[in-house]
Amino acid sequence: MPVVTIQGILDGKHEGKSVTVRGWIYRKRESKKTIFLVVRDASGIIQCTVKTDNPSWIEAEKATIESSVIIKGTARQDKRAPGGYEIAVDKLSIIGLAEIFPITQDKSEEFLRNVRHLWLRSHRMNLIMKVRSEVLRFTHEFFRKEGFIEVSPPMFISTACEGGSTLFGLKYFGRDLYLTQSAQLYLEALIYSLEKVYCVAPSFRAEKSRTIRHLSEYWHIEPEWAFADMEDLMHIEENLLRYICQKTVKNCRREVESLDADISKLKAVKTPFPRITYTEAIENLMAKDLKIKWGEDFGYDDEKALAEEFGGPFFVYAYPRQIKAFYCKTHRDNPELVMSTDLLVPRIGEISTGGVREDDKEELLKRIRELSLKEEDYDWYIDLRRYGTVPHVGFGLGLERLLTWMLDLENIIDAIPFPRTIRRFYP
């Protein structure tokens, strides 16, 4: 008897046939004449019935929640069964008999987080991890289609990219190093060879705040490319998001719907995205009586207020230079502004920051001094402006922030299997 997936049975592929499935006991219910075992494998969940006259009855009685099993039986349609199909069991073999499983229905969120290694078996986490995997696939597909070359940046770094307050320091053979916050500076070096590069890699941020959108370790989707301007940047970025959303609607409909996420929001992602300048955004927020002034960075409430108006993804661009990083290119007509853009979505706010990088050596040095950064730390980076400098752009998109928005997750911690936050690093 061939081993089949449970989803295959639910899709009606094995109707009336003998099948073998392998998985774990998800739920169990017993009546006088029948034991109902709800069994899950990676693909899905199905009800299996064992009758009193079956020699496997004793084994079925013994089987506990989360025991691993091999079941041979007949797949058949049954309107009463959840999912519309069930397996009439011929033979049940317990592979690993489980002790009493600690997760029961009445457990708190806090408890589930402490037993994350077990909670990952839940139907919900199973679905989220599948969509995460697909979103990664679509990301790679998109960049490769666009001619980007995937590169692998370092995780140990000697100089900050995004400012000191969220840097994780560590001892490296007796020296002080940091965990990377972004691959950007390294990607910039690589464009001089490969022109269009991207990576999907972890970034580390010592985020002290507890929010629904911050992790201390997250996966960062970062492209960087040469001979490009702000227009090219927004164009690639909105096309990437549209591609991911449309492919998700097409290939992950079942998962998205089972997660009770609003699929119409993904379908509605059309390009071009609305764009407003930072200054327009400030005027808009001031008109709403939010306490923000020109020159200040948006808080979460500001971003949410803006996003409500657009109802979908949109860009804010042309930020004051004092709130953006040293590598942002200054607007040539207005030195108060830098060519930086954030992509925002409803409920979550910012999901990406990108921009044109300063490609002029003297301007870059000016910025480094202005921000009292150590020039010698950035010597290699300044080299990139010494030898064949080129206009270039890039952006960083947080994978988990994207998923939190796409799947309507309450908290970003469910977008990654083993979340790391200020309080959480076990398991």
Ligand code: ATP
């Ligand atoms: P925020 O202001 O929301 O903390 P940021 O502006 O510090 O974010 P960037 O340095 O612009 O973040 O990083 C690029 C992208 O990486 C962000 O737009 C976001 O999607 C993601 N990101 C940044 N910090 C985190 C974090 N702590 N957890 C998860 N994703 C993050």
Ligand code: MN
């Ligand atoms: Mn940002």
